[in-house]
Amino acid sequence: MASSCELSKLAYSKIILHAFKYPHTAVNGVLLANEGSSNHSVKYVDAIPLFHHNLGLAPMLEVALMQIDSYCRTAGLVIAGYYHASEALAEMSPDIVSQRICEKIAEYFPNACLVLINNRQLAKQMTNTSLSVVQYCDGGKWKVKDKENFKILPNNDTALDSVSNLLSKKLYKKLVDFDDHLDDISQDWLNVNLKSMID
Numbered sequence: 001m002a003s004s005c006e007l008s009k010l011a012y013s014k015i016i017l018h019a020f021k022y023p024h025t026a027v028n029g030v031l032l033a034n035e036g037s038s039n040h041s042v043k044y045v046d047a048i049p050l051f052h053h054n055l056g057l058a059p060m061l062e063v064a065l066m067q068i069d070s071y072c073r074t075a076g077l078v079i080a081g082y083y084h085a086s087e088a089l090a091e092m093s094p095d096i097v098s099q100r101i102c103e104k105i106a107e108y109f110p111n112a113c114l115v116l117i118n119n120r121q122l123a124k125q126m127t128n129t130s131l132s133v134v135q136y137c138d139g140g141k142w143k144v145k146d147k148e149n150f151k152i153l154p155n156n157d158t159a160l161d162s163v164s165n166l167l168s169k170k171l172y173k174k175l176v177d178f179d180d181h182l183d184d185i186s187q188d189w190l191n192v193n194l195k196s197m198i199d
Contacts, residue, residue, distance in 0.1 A: 004041045004149045005081075005113045005133050007031075009159045011047040012152045013198045014191065016130070016163050019085045019117045020172040022052040028098065029177070030068060030105070031081030031115065042111050043153075044081055048189065049177035055084075056097035064178040064189075071190065080109040085117035092116055092132060094142065106136040113145070124167050126160045162198070171197060 007015075011031060018027045028051055031044040048068050054060065065079070072078055082105060084098040094102070094114055106112040114134045121130035129152060133145040152159040166172070174194050181189040 003111050003135070004151070005135070005145055006041065006043040006150075007115070007131075007152045007159075008043070008045045009153060009162055010195060010198050011044045012129070012131075012159050013163050013166055014047040014049060014175065014194070015083050015115065015117065016122070016126070017166060017172040017175045017194075018047075018049040018052075018177060019119070019122060020167060021175050021177075023119075023122075024087065025052045026055055026085060026087040027052045027117075027177070028055050028082065028084045028101075030065070030079050031083060031113070032068075032072060032077045033080035033109070035072075035076045035078050037078070037080060037109075042080060042113060044113075045077070047083060049175060049191075051179050052177060053179050060178070060182065061101070063182075067189075078109060079105055080111075081105065081113045081115065083115040083117065085119060088119075090120065092118055094134060099142070102136055112136055114142070124164065126164045126167070129156055129160070166198065 029047050029049040032046040033044055050064055082102045102112055102114040116132050118130045121128045133150045134142045135145055137143050176187045176189055176191055178189055180187045
């Protein structure tokens with residue numbers, strides 16, 4: 001049976017806001033699920049924006065993942081997926097860095113999904129989720145999830161309306177990723193204030 005992949009409104013909103021804040025560069029981040037999540041249905045409850053510069057820079061990535069892992073342990077969460085937007089408008093396949101990071105995540109969370117952002121479909125008034133999801137399968141293959149096995153909670157229309165509202169208020173400017181945090185450690189990579197606005 002094909003496993004399903006679900007994104008909370010919070011996780012979805014943060015992915016889209018991250019892509020909107022840095023439209024001219026590639027962006028990436030990790031997706032969090034509740035500890036003990038079933039491998040048949042992966043429900044991502046949050047997204048942590050990582051970088052908009054040097055996405056594959058190992059030392060920065062290690063620092064970020066250690067901090068996120070530490071947070072996850074206290075919050076009953078696990079790193080269970082990854083998202084990526086290419087800087088190239090039409091690029092919709094995972095690059096080497098994305099694949100490697102997601103393969104690493106899959107060592108700990110076998111059903112890890114890689115969420116790819118379709119830059120062409122991003123608009124202030126979102127009418128499409130603008131995402132495609134691939135999943136790491138045994139034998140190192142990447143398989144695209146069909147639409148029936150991917151959804152945004154509570155439903156796509158509500159999530160699209162909500163994120164369109166956030167975009168119209170330019171709330172993407174408030175989003176903090178790890179690059180921002182490393183430039184100024186007073187900036188909150190957990191985006192607690194933004195979370196309360198999204199919720």
